Ligand SMILES: CC(C)[C@H](C(=O)O)[C@@H](O)C(=O)O
């Protein structure tokens with residue numbers, strides 16, 4: 132029996148803490164399922180810059196390419212904000228995404244039972260949210276030509292949003308297939324009333340829609356979608372977005388899940404997938420054991436499901452997370468402002484217990500065997 | 504005594520209905536204040552296209568340039584979606600914005616008392632929202648070079664996000680000045696960890712911040728701001744955004760005000776300002792007398808304040824709107840799903856009365872004298 136080989140890139144801020152928590156859960160769930168996983172730790176982001184290795188060392192990229200899946204924490208922070216663009220931690224992340232050929236970024240947004248209190252939305256609006264944002268990850272403004280030029284003494288800066296038909300088709304097909312496995316509703320998010328790239332997106336998606344007659348395909352302008360997302364989230368199933376729009380909408384959608392700390396992502400399409408929590412490095416709470424590890428833990432579950440084809444392991448992790456939340460355990464980000472420690476939601480709801488990264492992870496680990 | 508001269512461009516869908524409502528309120532309030540206003544109606548958008556005049560006739564632009572202020576409904580609709588980009592209604596709007604030199608788009612977002620029920624947010628989150636989005640309106644992806652090219656049989660589409668230092672400075676100064684008149688907090692929204700244009704925005708704003716030491720200036724990535732906006736809106740005062748980011752965030756912010764139908768905008772910076780409700784043409788309810796006229800009516804108030812310097816008229820309109828809402832009058836968009844007709848909010852709250860465009864306008868007109 133050969134072990135699965137997973138590369139861990141902690142990165143910066145709270146990245147290393149949450150990645151270790153996720154690795155523990157993945158290892159334990161794999162063991163319970165009679166499977167084996169081996170980890171290699173690799174450098175990336177600001178900490179790699181500080182060690183003189185640049186934002187994404189070649190050795191890391193090679194290790195990733197030879198692995199069965201990559202779990203990354205987060206990169207970046209004010210410490211490196213003054214570096215020129217190409218030398219920043221974020222440039223390293225873009226490089227890794229490209230090296231892995233990860234063109235489809237999948238961001239499931241689901242409100243776990245018991246977290247209705249954690250969202251700024253009315254419970255009756257947020258309840259039942261279960262959508263997925265499919266964000267194109269290797270094109271658009273993120274990878275187009277950018278720079279500055281001097282024009283009669285004025286400084287001009289530019290970025291380019293660029294898409295080729297084939298880049299649209301591959302991620303759109305992925306989104307159609309995903310919709311088929313869900314509620315069969317796909318919505319393309321664009322700004323086709325203004326942007327030429329958006330018009331190409333619309334044409335391609337319209338032409339592919341013919342091949343997926345069982346999927347209901349609609350179109351929405353990004354501004355209007357930003358509103359719908361918090362107004363009637365239950366009406367949404369799969370949202371297909373170009374890179375920048377997907378970046379903005381998926382952070383916005385975080386409020387539907389109670390906290391950015393809850394969200395996982397998978398970047399796939401190439402030989403090996405990259406799995407990351409959606410939250411950033413949160414430098415203000417780094418190293419204090421306060422971070423919510425669930426985004427990273429659910430990312431490990433996605434890795435198990437999508438890269439390793441270990442559905443049993445993925446389900447075990449997801450159910451243990453759900454059970455832990457149902458029993459009232461919360462990291463700080465999930466109680467901000469509303470539910471207070473010790474307060475029960477009434478009528479049989481367990482009391483809220485505010486815990487740190489370590490305790491939350493321990494609680495999840497403890498519940499894994501229940502779902503083995 | 505010379506009359507103020509206002510150009511009305513109804514445009515498409517519900518545009519004409521709401522512009523007429525707003526013109527009535529402006530005229531009546533002006534009369535009550537002993538002032539005079541004259542209107543000229545001009546063509547623009549899809550209806551102008553249908554009449555063979557193109558999306559923004561030259562005569563309209565000339566009329567606007569010779570007026571004291573322009574009130575526009577909305578343009579666009581599925582009817583014209585198949586036209587090439589440059590011939591679409593939206594292209595006409597961009598042309599008008601440019602012809603007027605309107606580089607600063609001001610979008611106040613305020614939750615009126617009594618509308619707490621209309622937002623999908625928890626009342627305790629939304630209550631007290633009072634922020635302004637300052638959106639750059641003549642640069643970025645909207646006006647940069649765009650097109651397609653063929654590359655080895657693949658179709659490539661592109662749009663360009665471009666900003667010159669002077670374009671940033673003028674709108675940033677405007678935002679700093681505005682913050683000074685408010686709670687003295689300015690937040691620049693960008694994606695400086697990736698985009699070169701964003702880095703130029705940040706440099707310019709950082710350097711201008713020195714001239715406004717009394718304004719607290721912060722920086723936030725657009726993805727993270729999309730989350731904050733619905734998570735802790737009260738913490739925000741003035742948000743400065745490039746064109747596309749401002750477009751997305753201001754629609755999202757609409758949920759804070761209860762409905763997109765509530766939001767007004769002013770596009771200023773040139774010799775004459777352009778005032779528009781933020782909502783679109785809503786083709787599904789056009790011509791049925793159901794549209795919420797308040798976005799347009801509050802836009803007329805902004806016109807009075809900013810272009811005509813008629814503070815008394817502006818205040819009269821705004822207070823009449825607030826009073827009408829306080830007494831329970833609501834258009835359909837403000838009751839969707841929650842408060843039901845006839846239901847009172849309890850404890851002295853008046854019963855909700857669902858009305859159409861005409862009745863809402865009549866109620867506001869009726870209350871103007873109370874604030875004269
Ligand atoms: C750190 C940054 C480059 C990244 C992105 O925008 O892709 C992050 O915001 C994300 O969404 O994963």
Ligand SMILES: CC(C)[C@H](C(=O)O)[C@@H](O)C(=O)O
Pocket residue numbers: 324325354578579593596750781
């Ligand atoms: C119709 C469209 C061009 C316009 C824009 O994006 O500027 C609208 O969405 C707005 O926000 O005023």
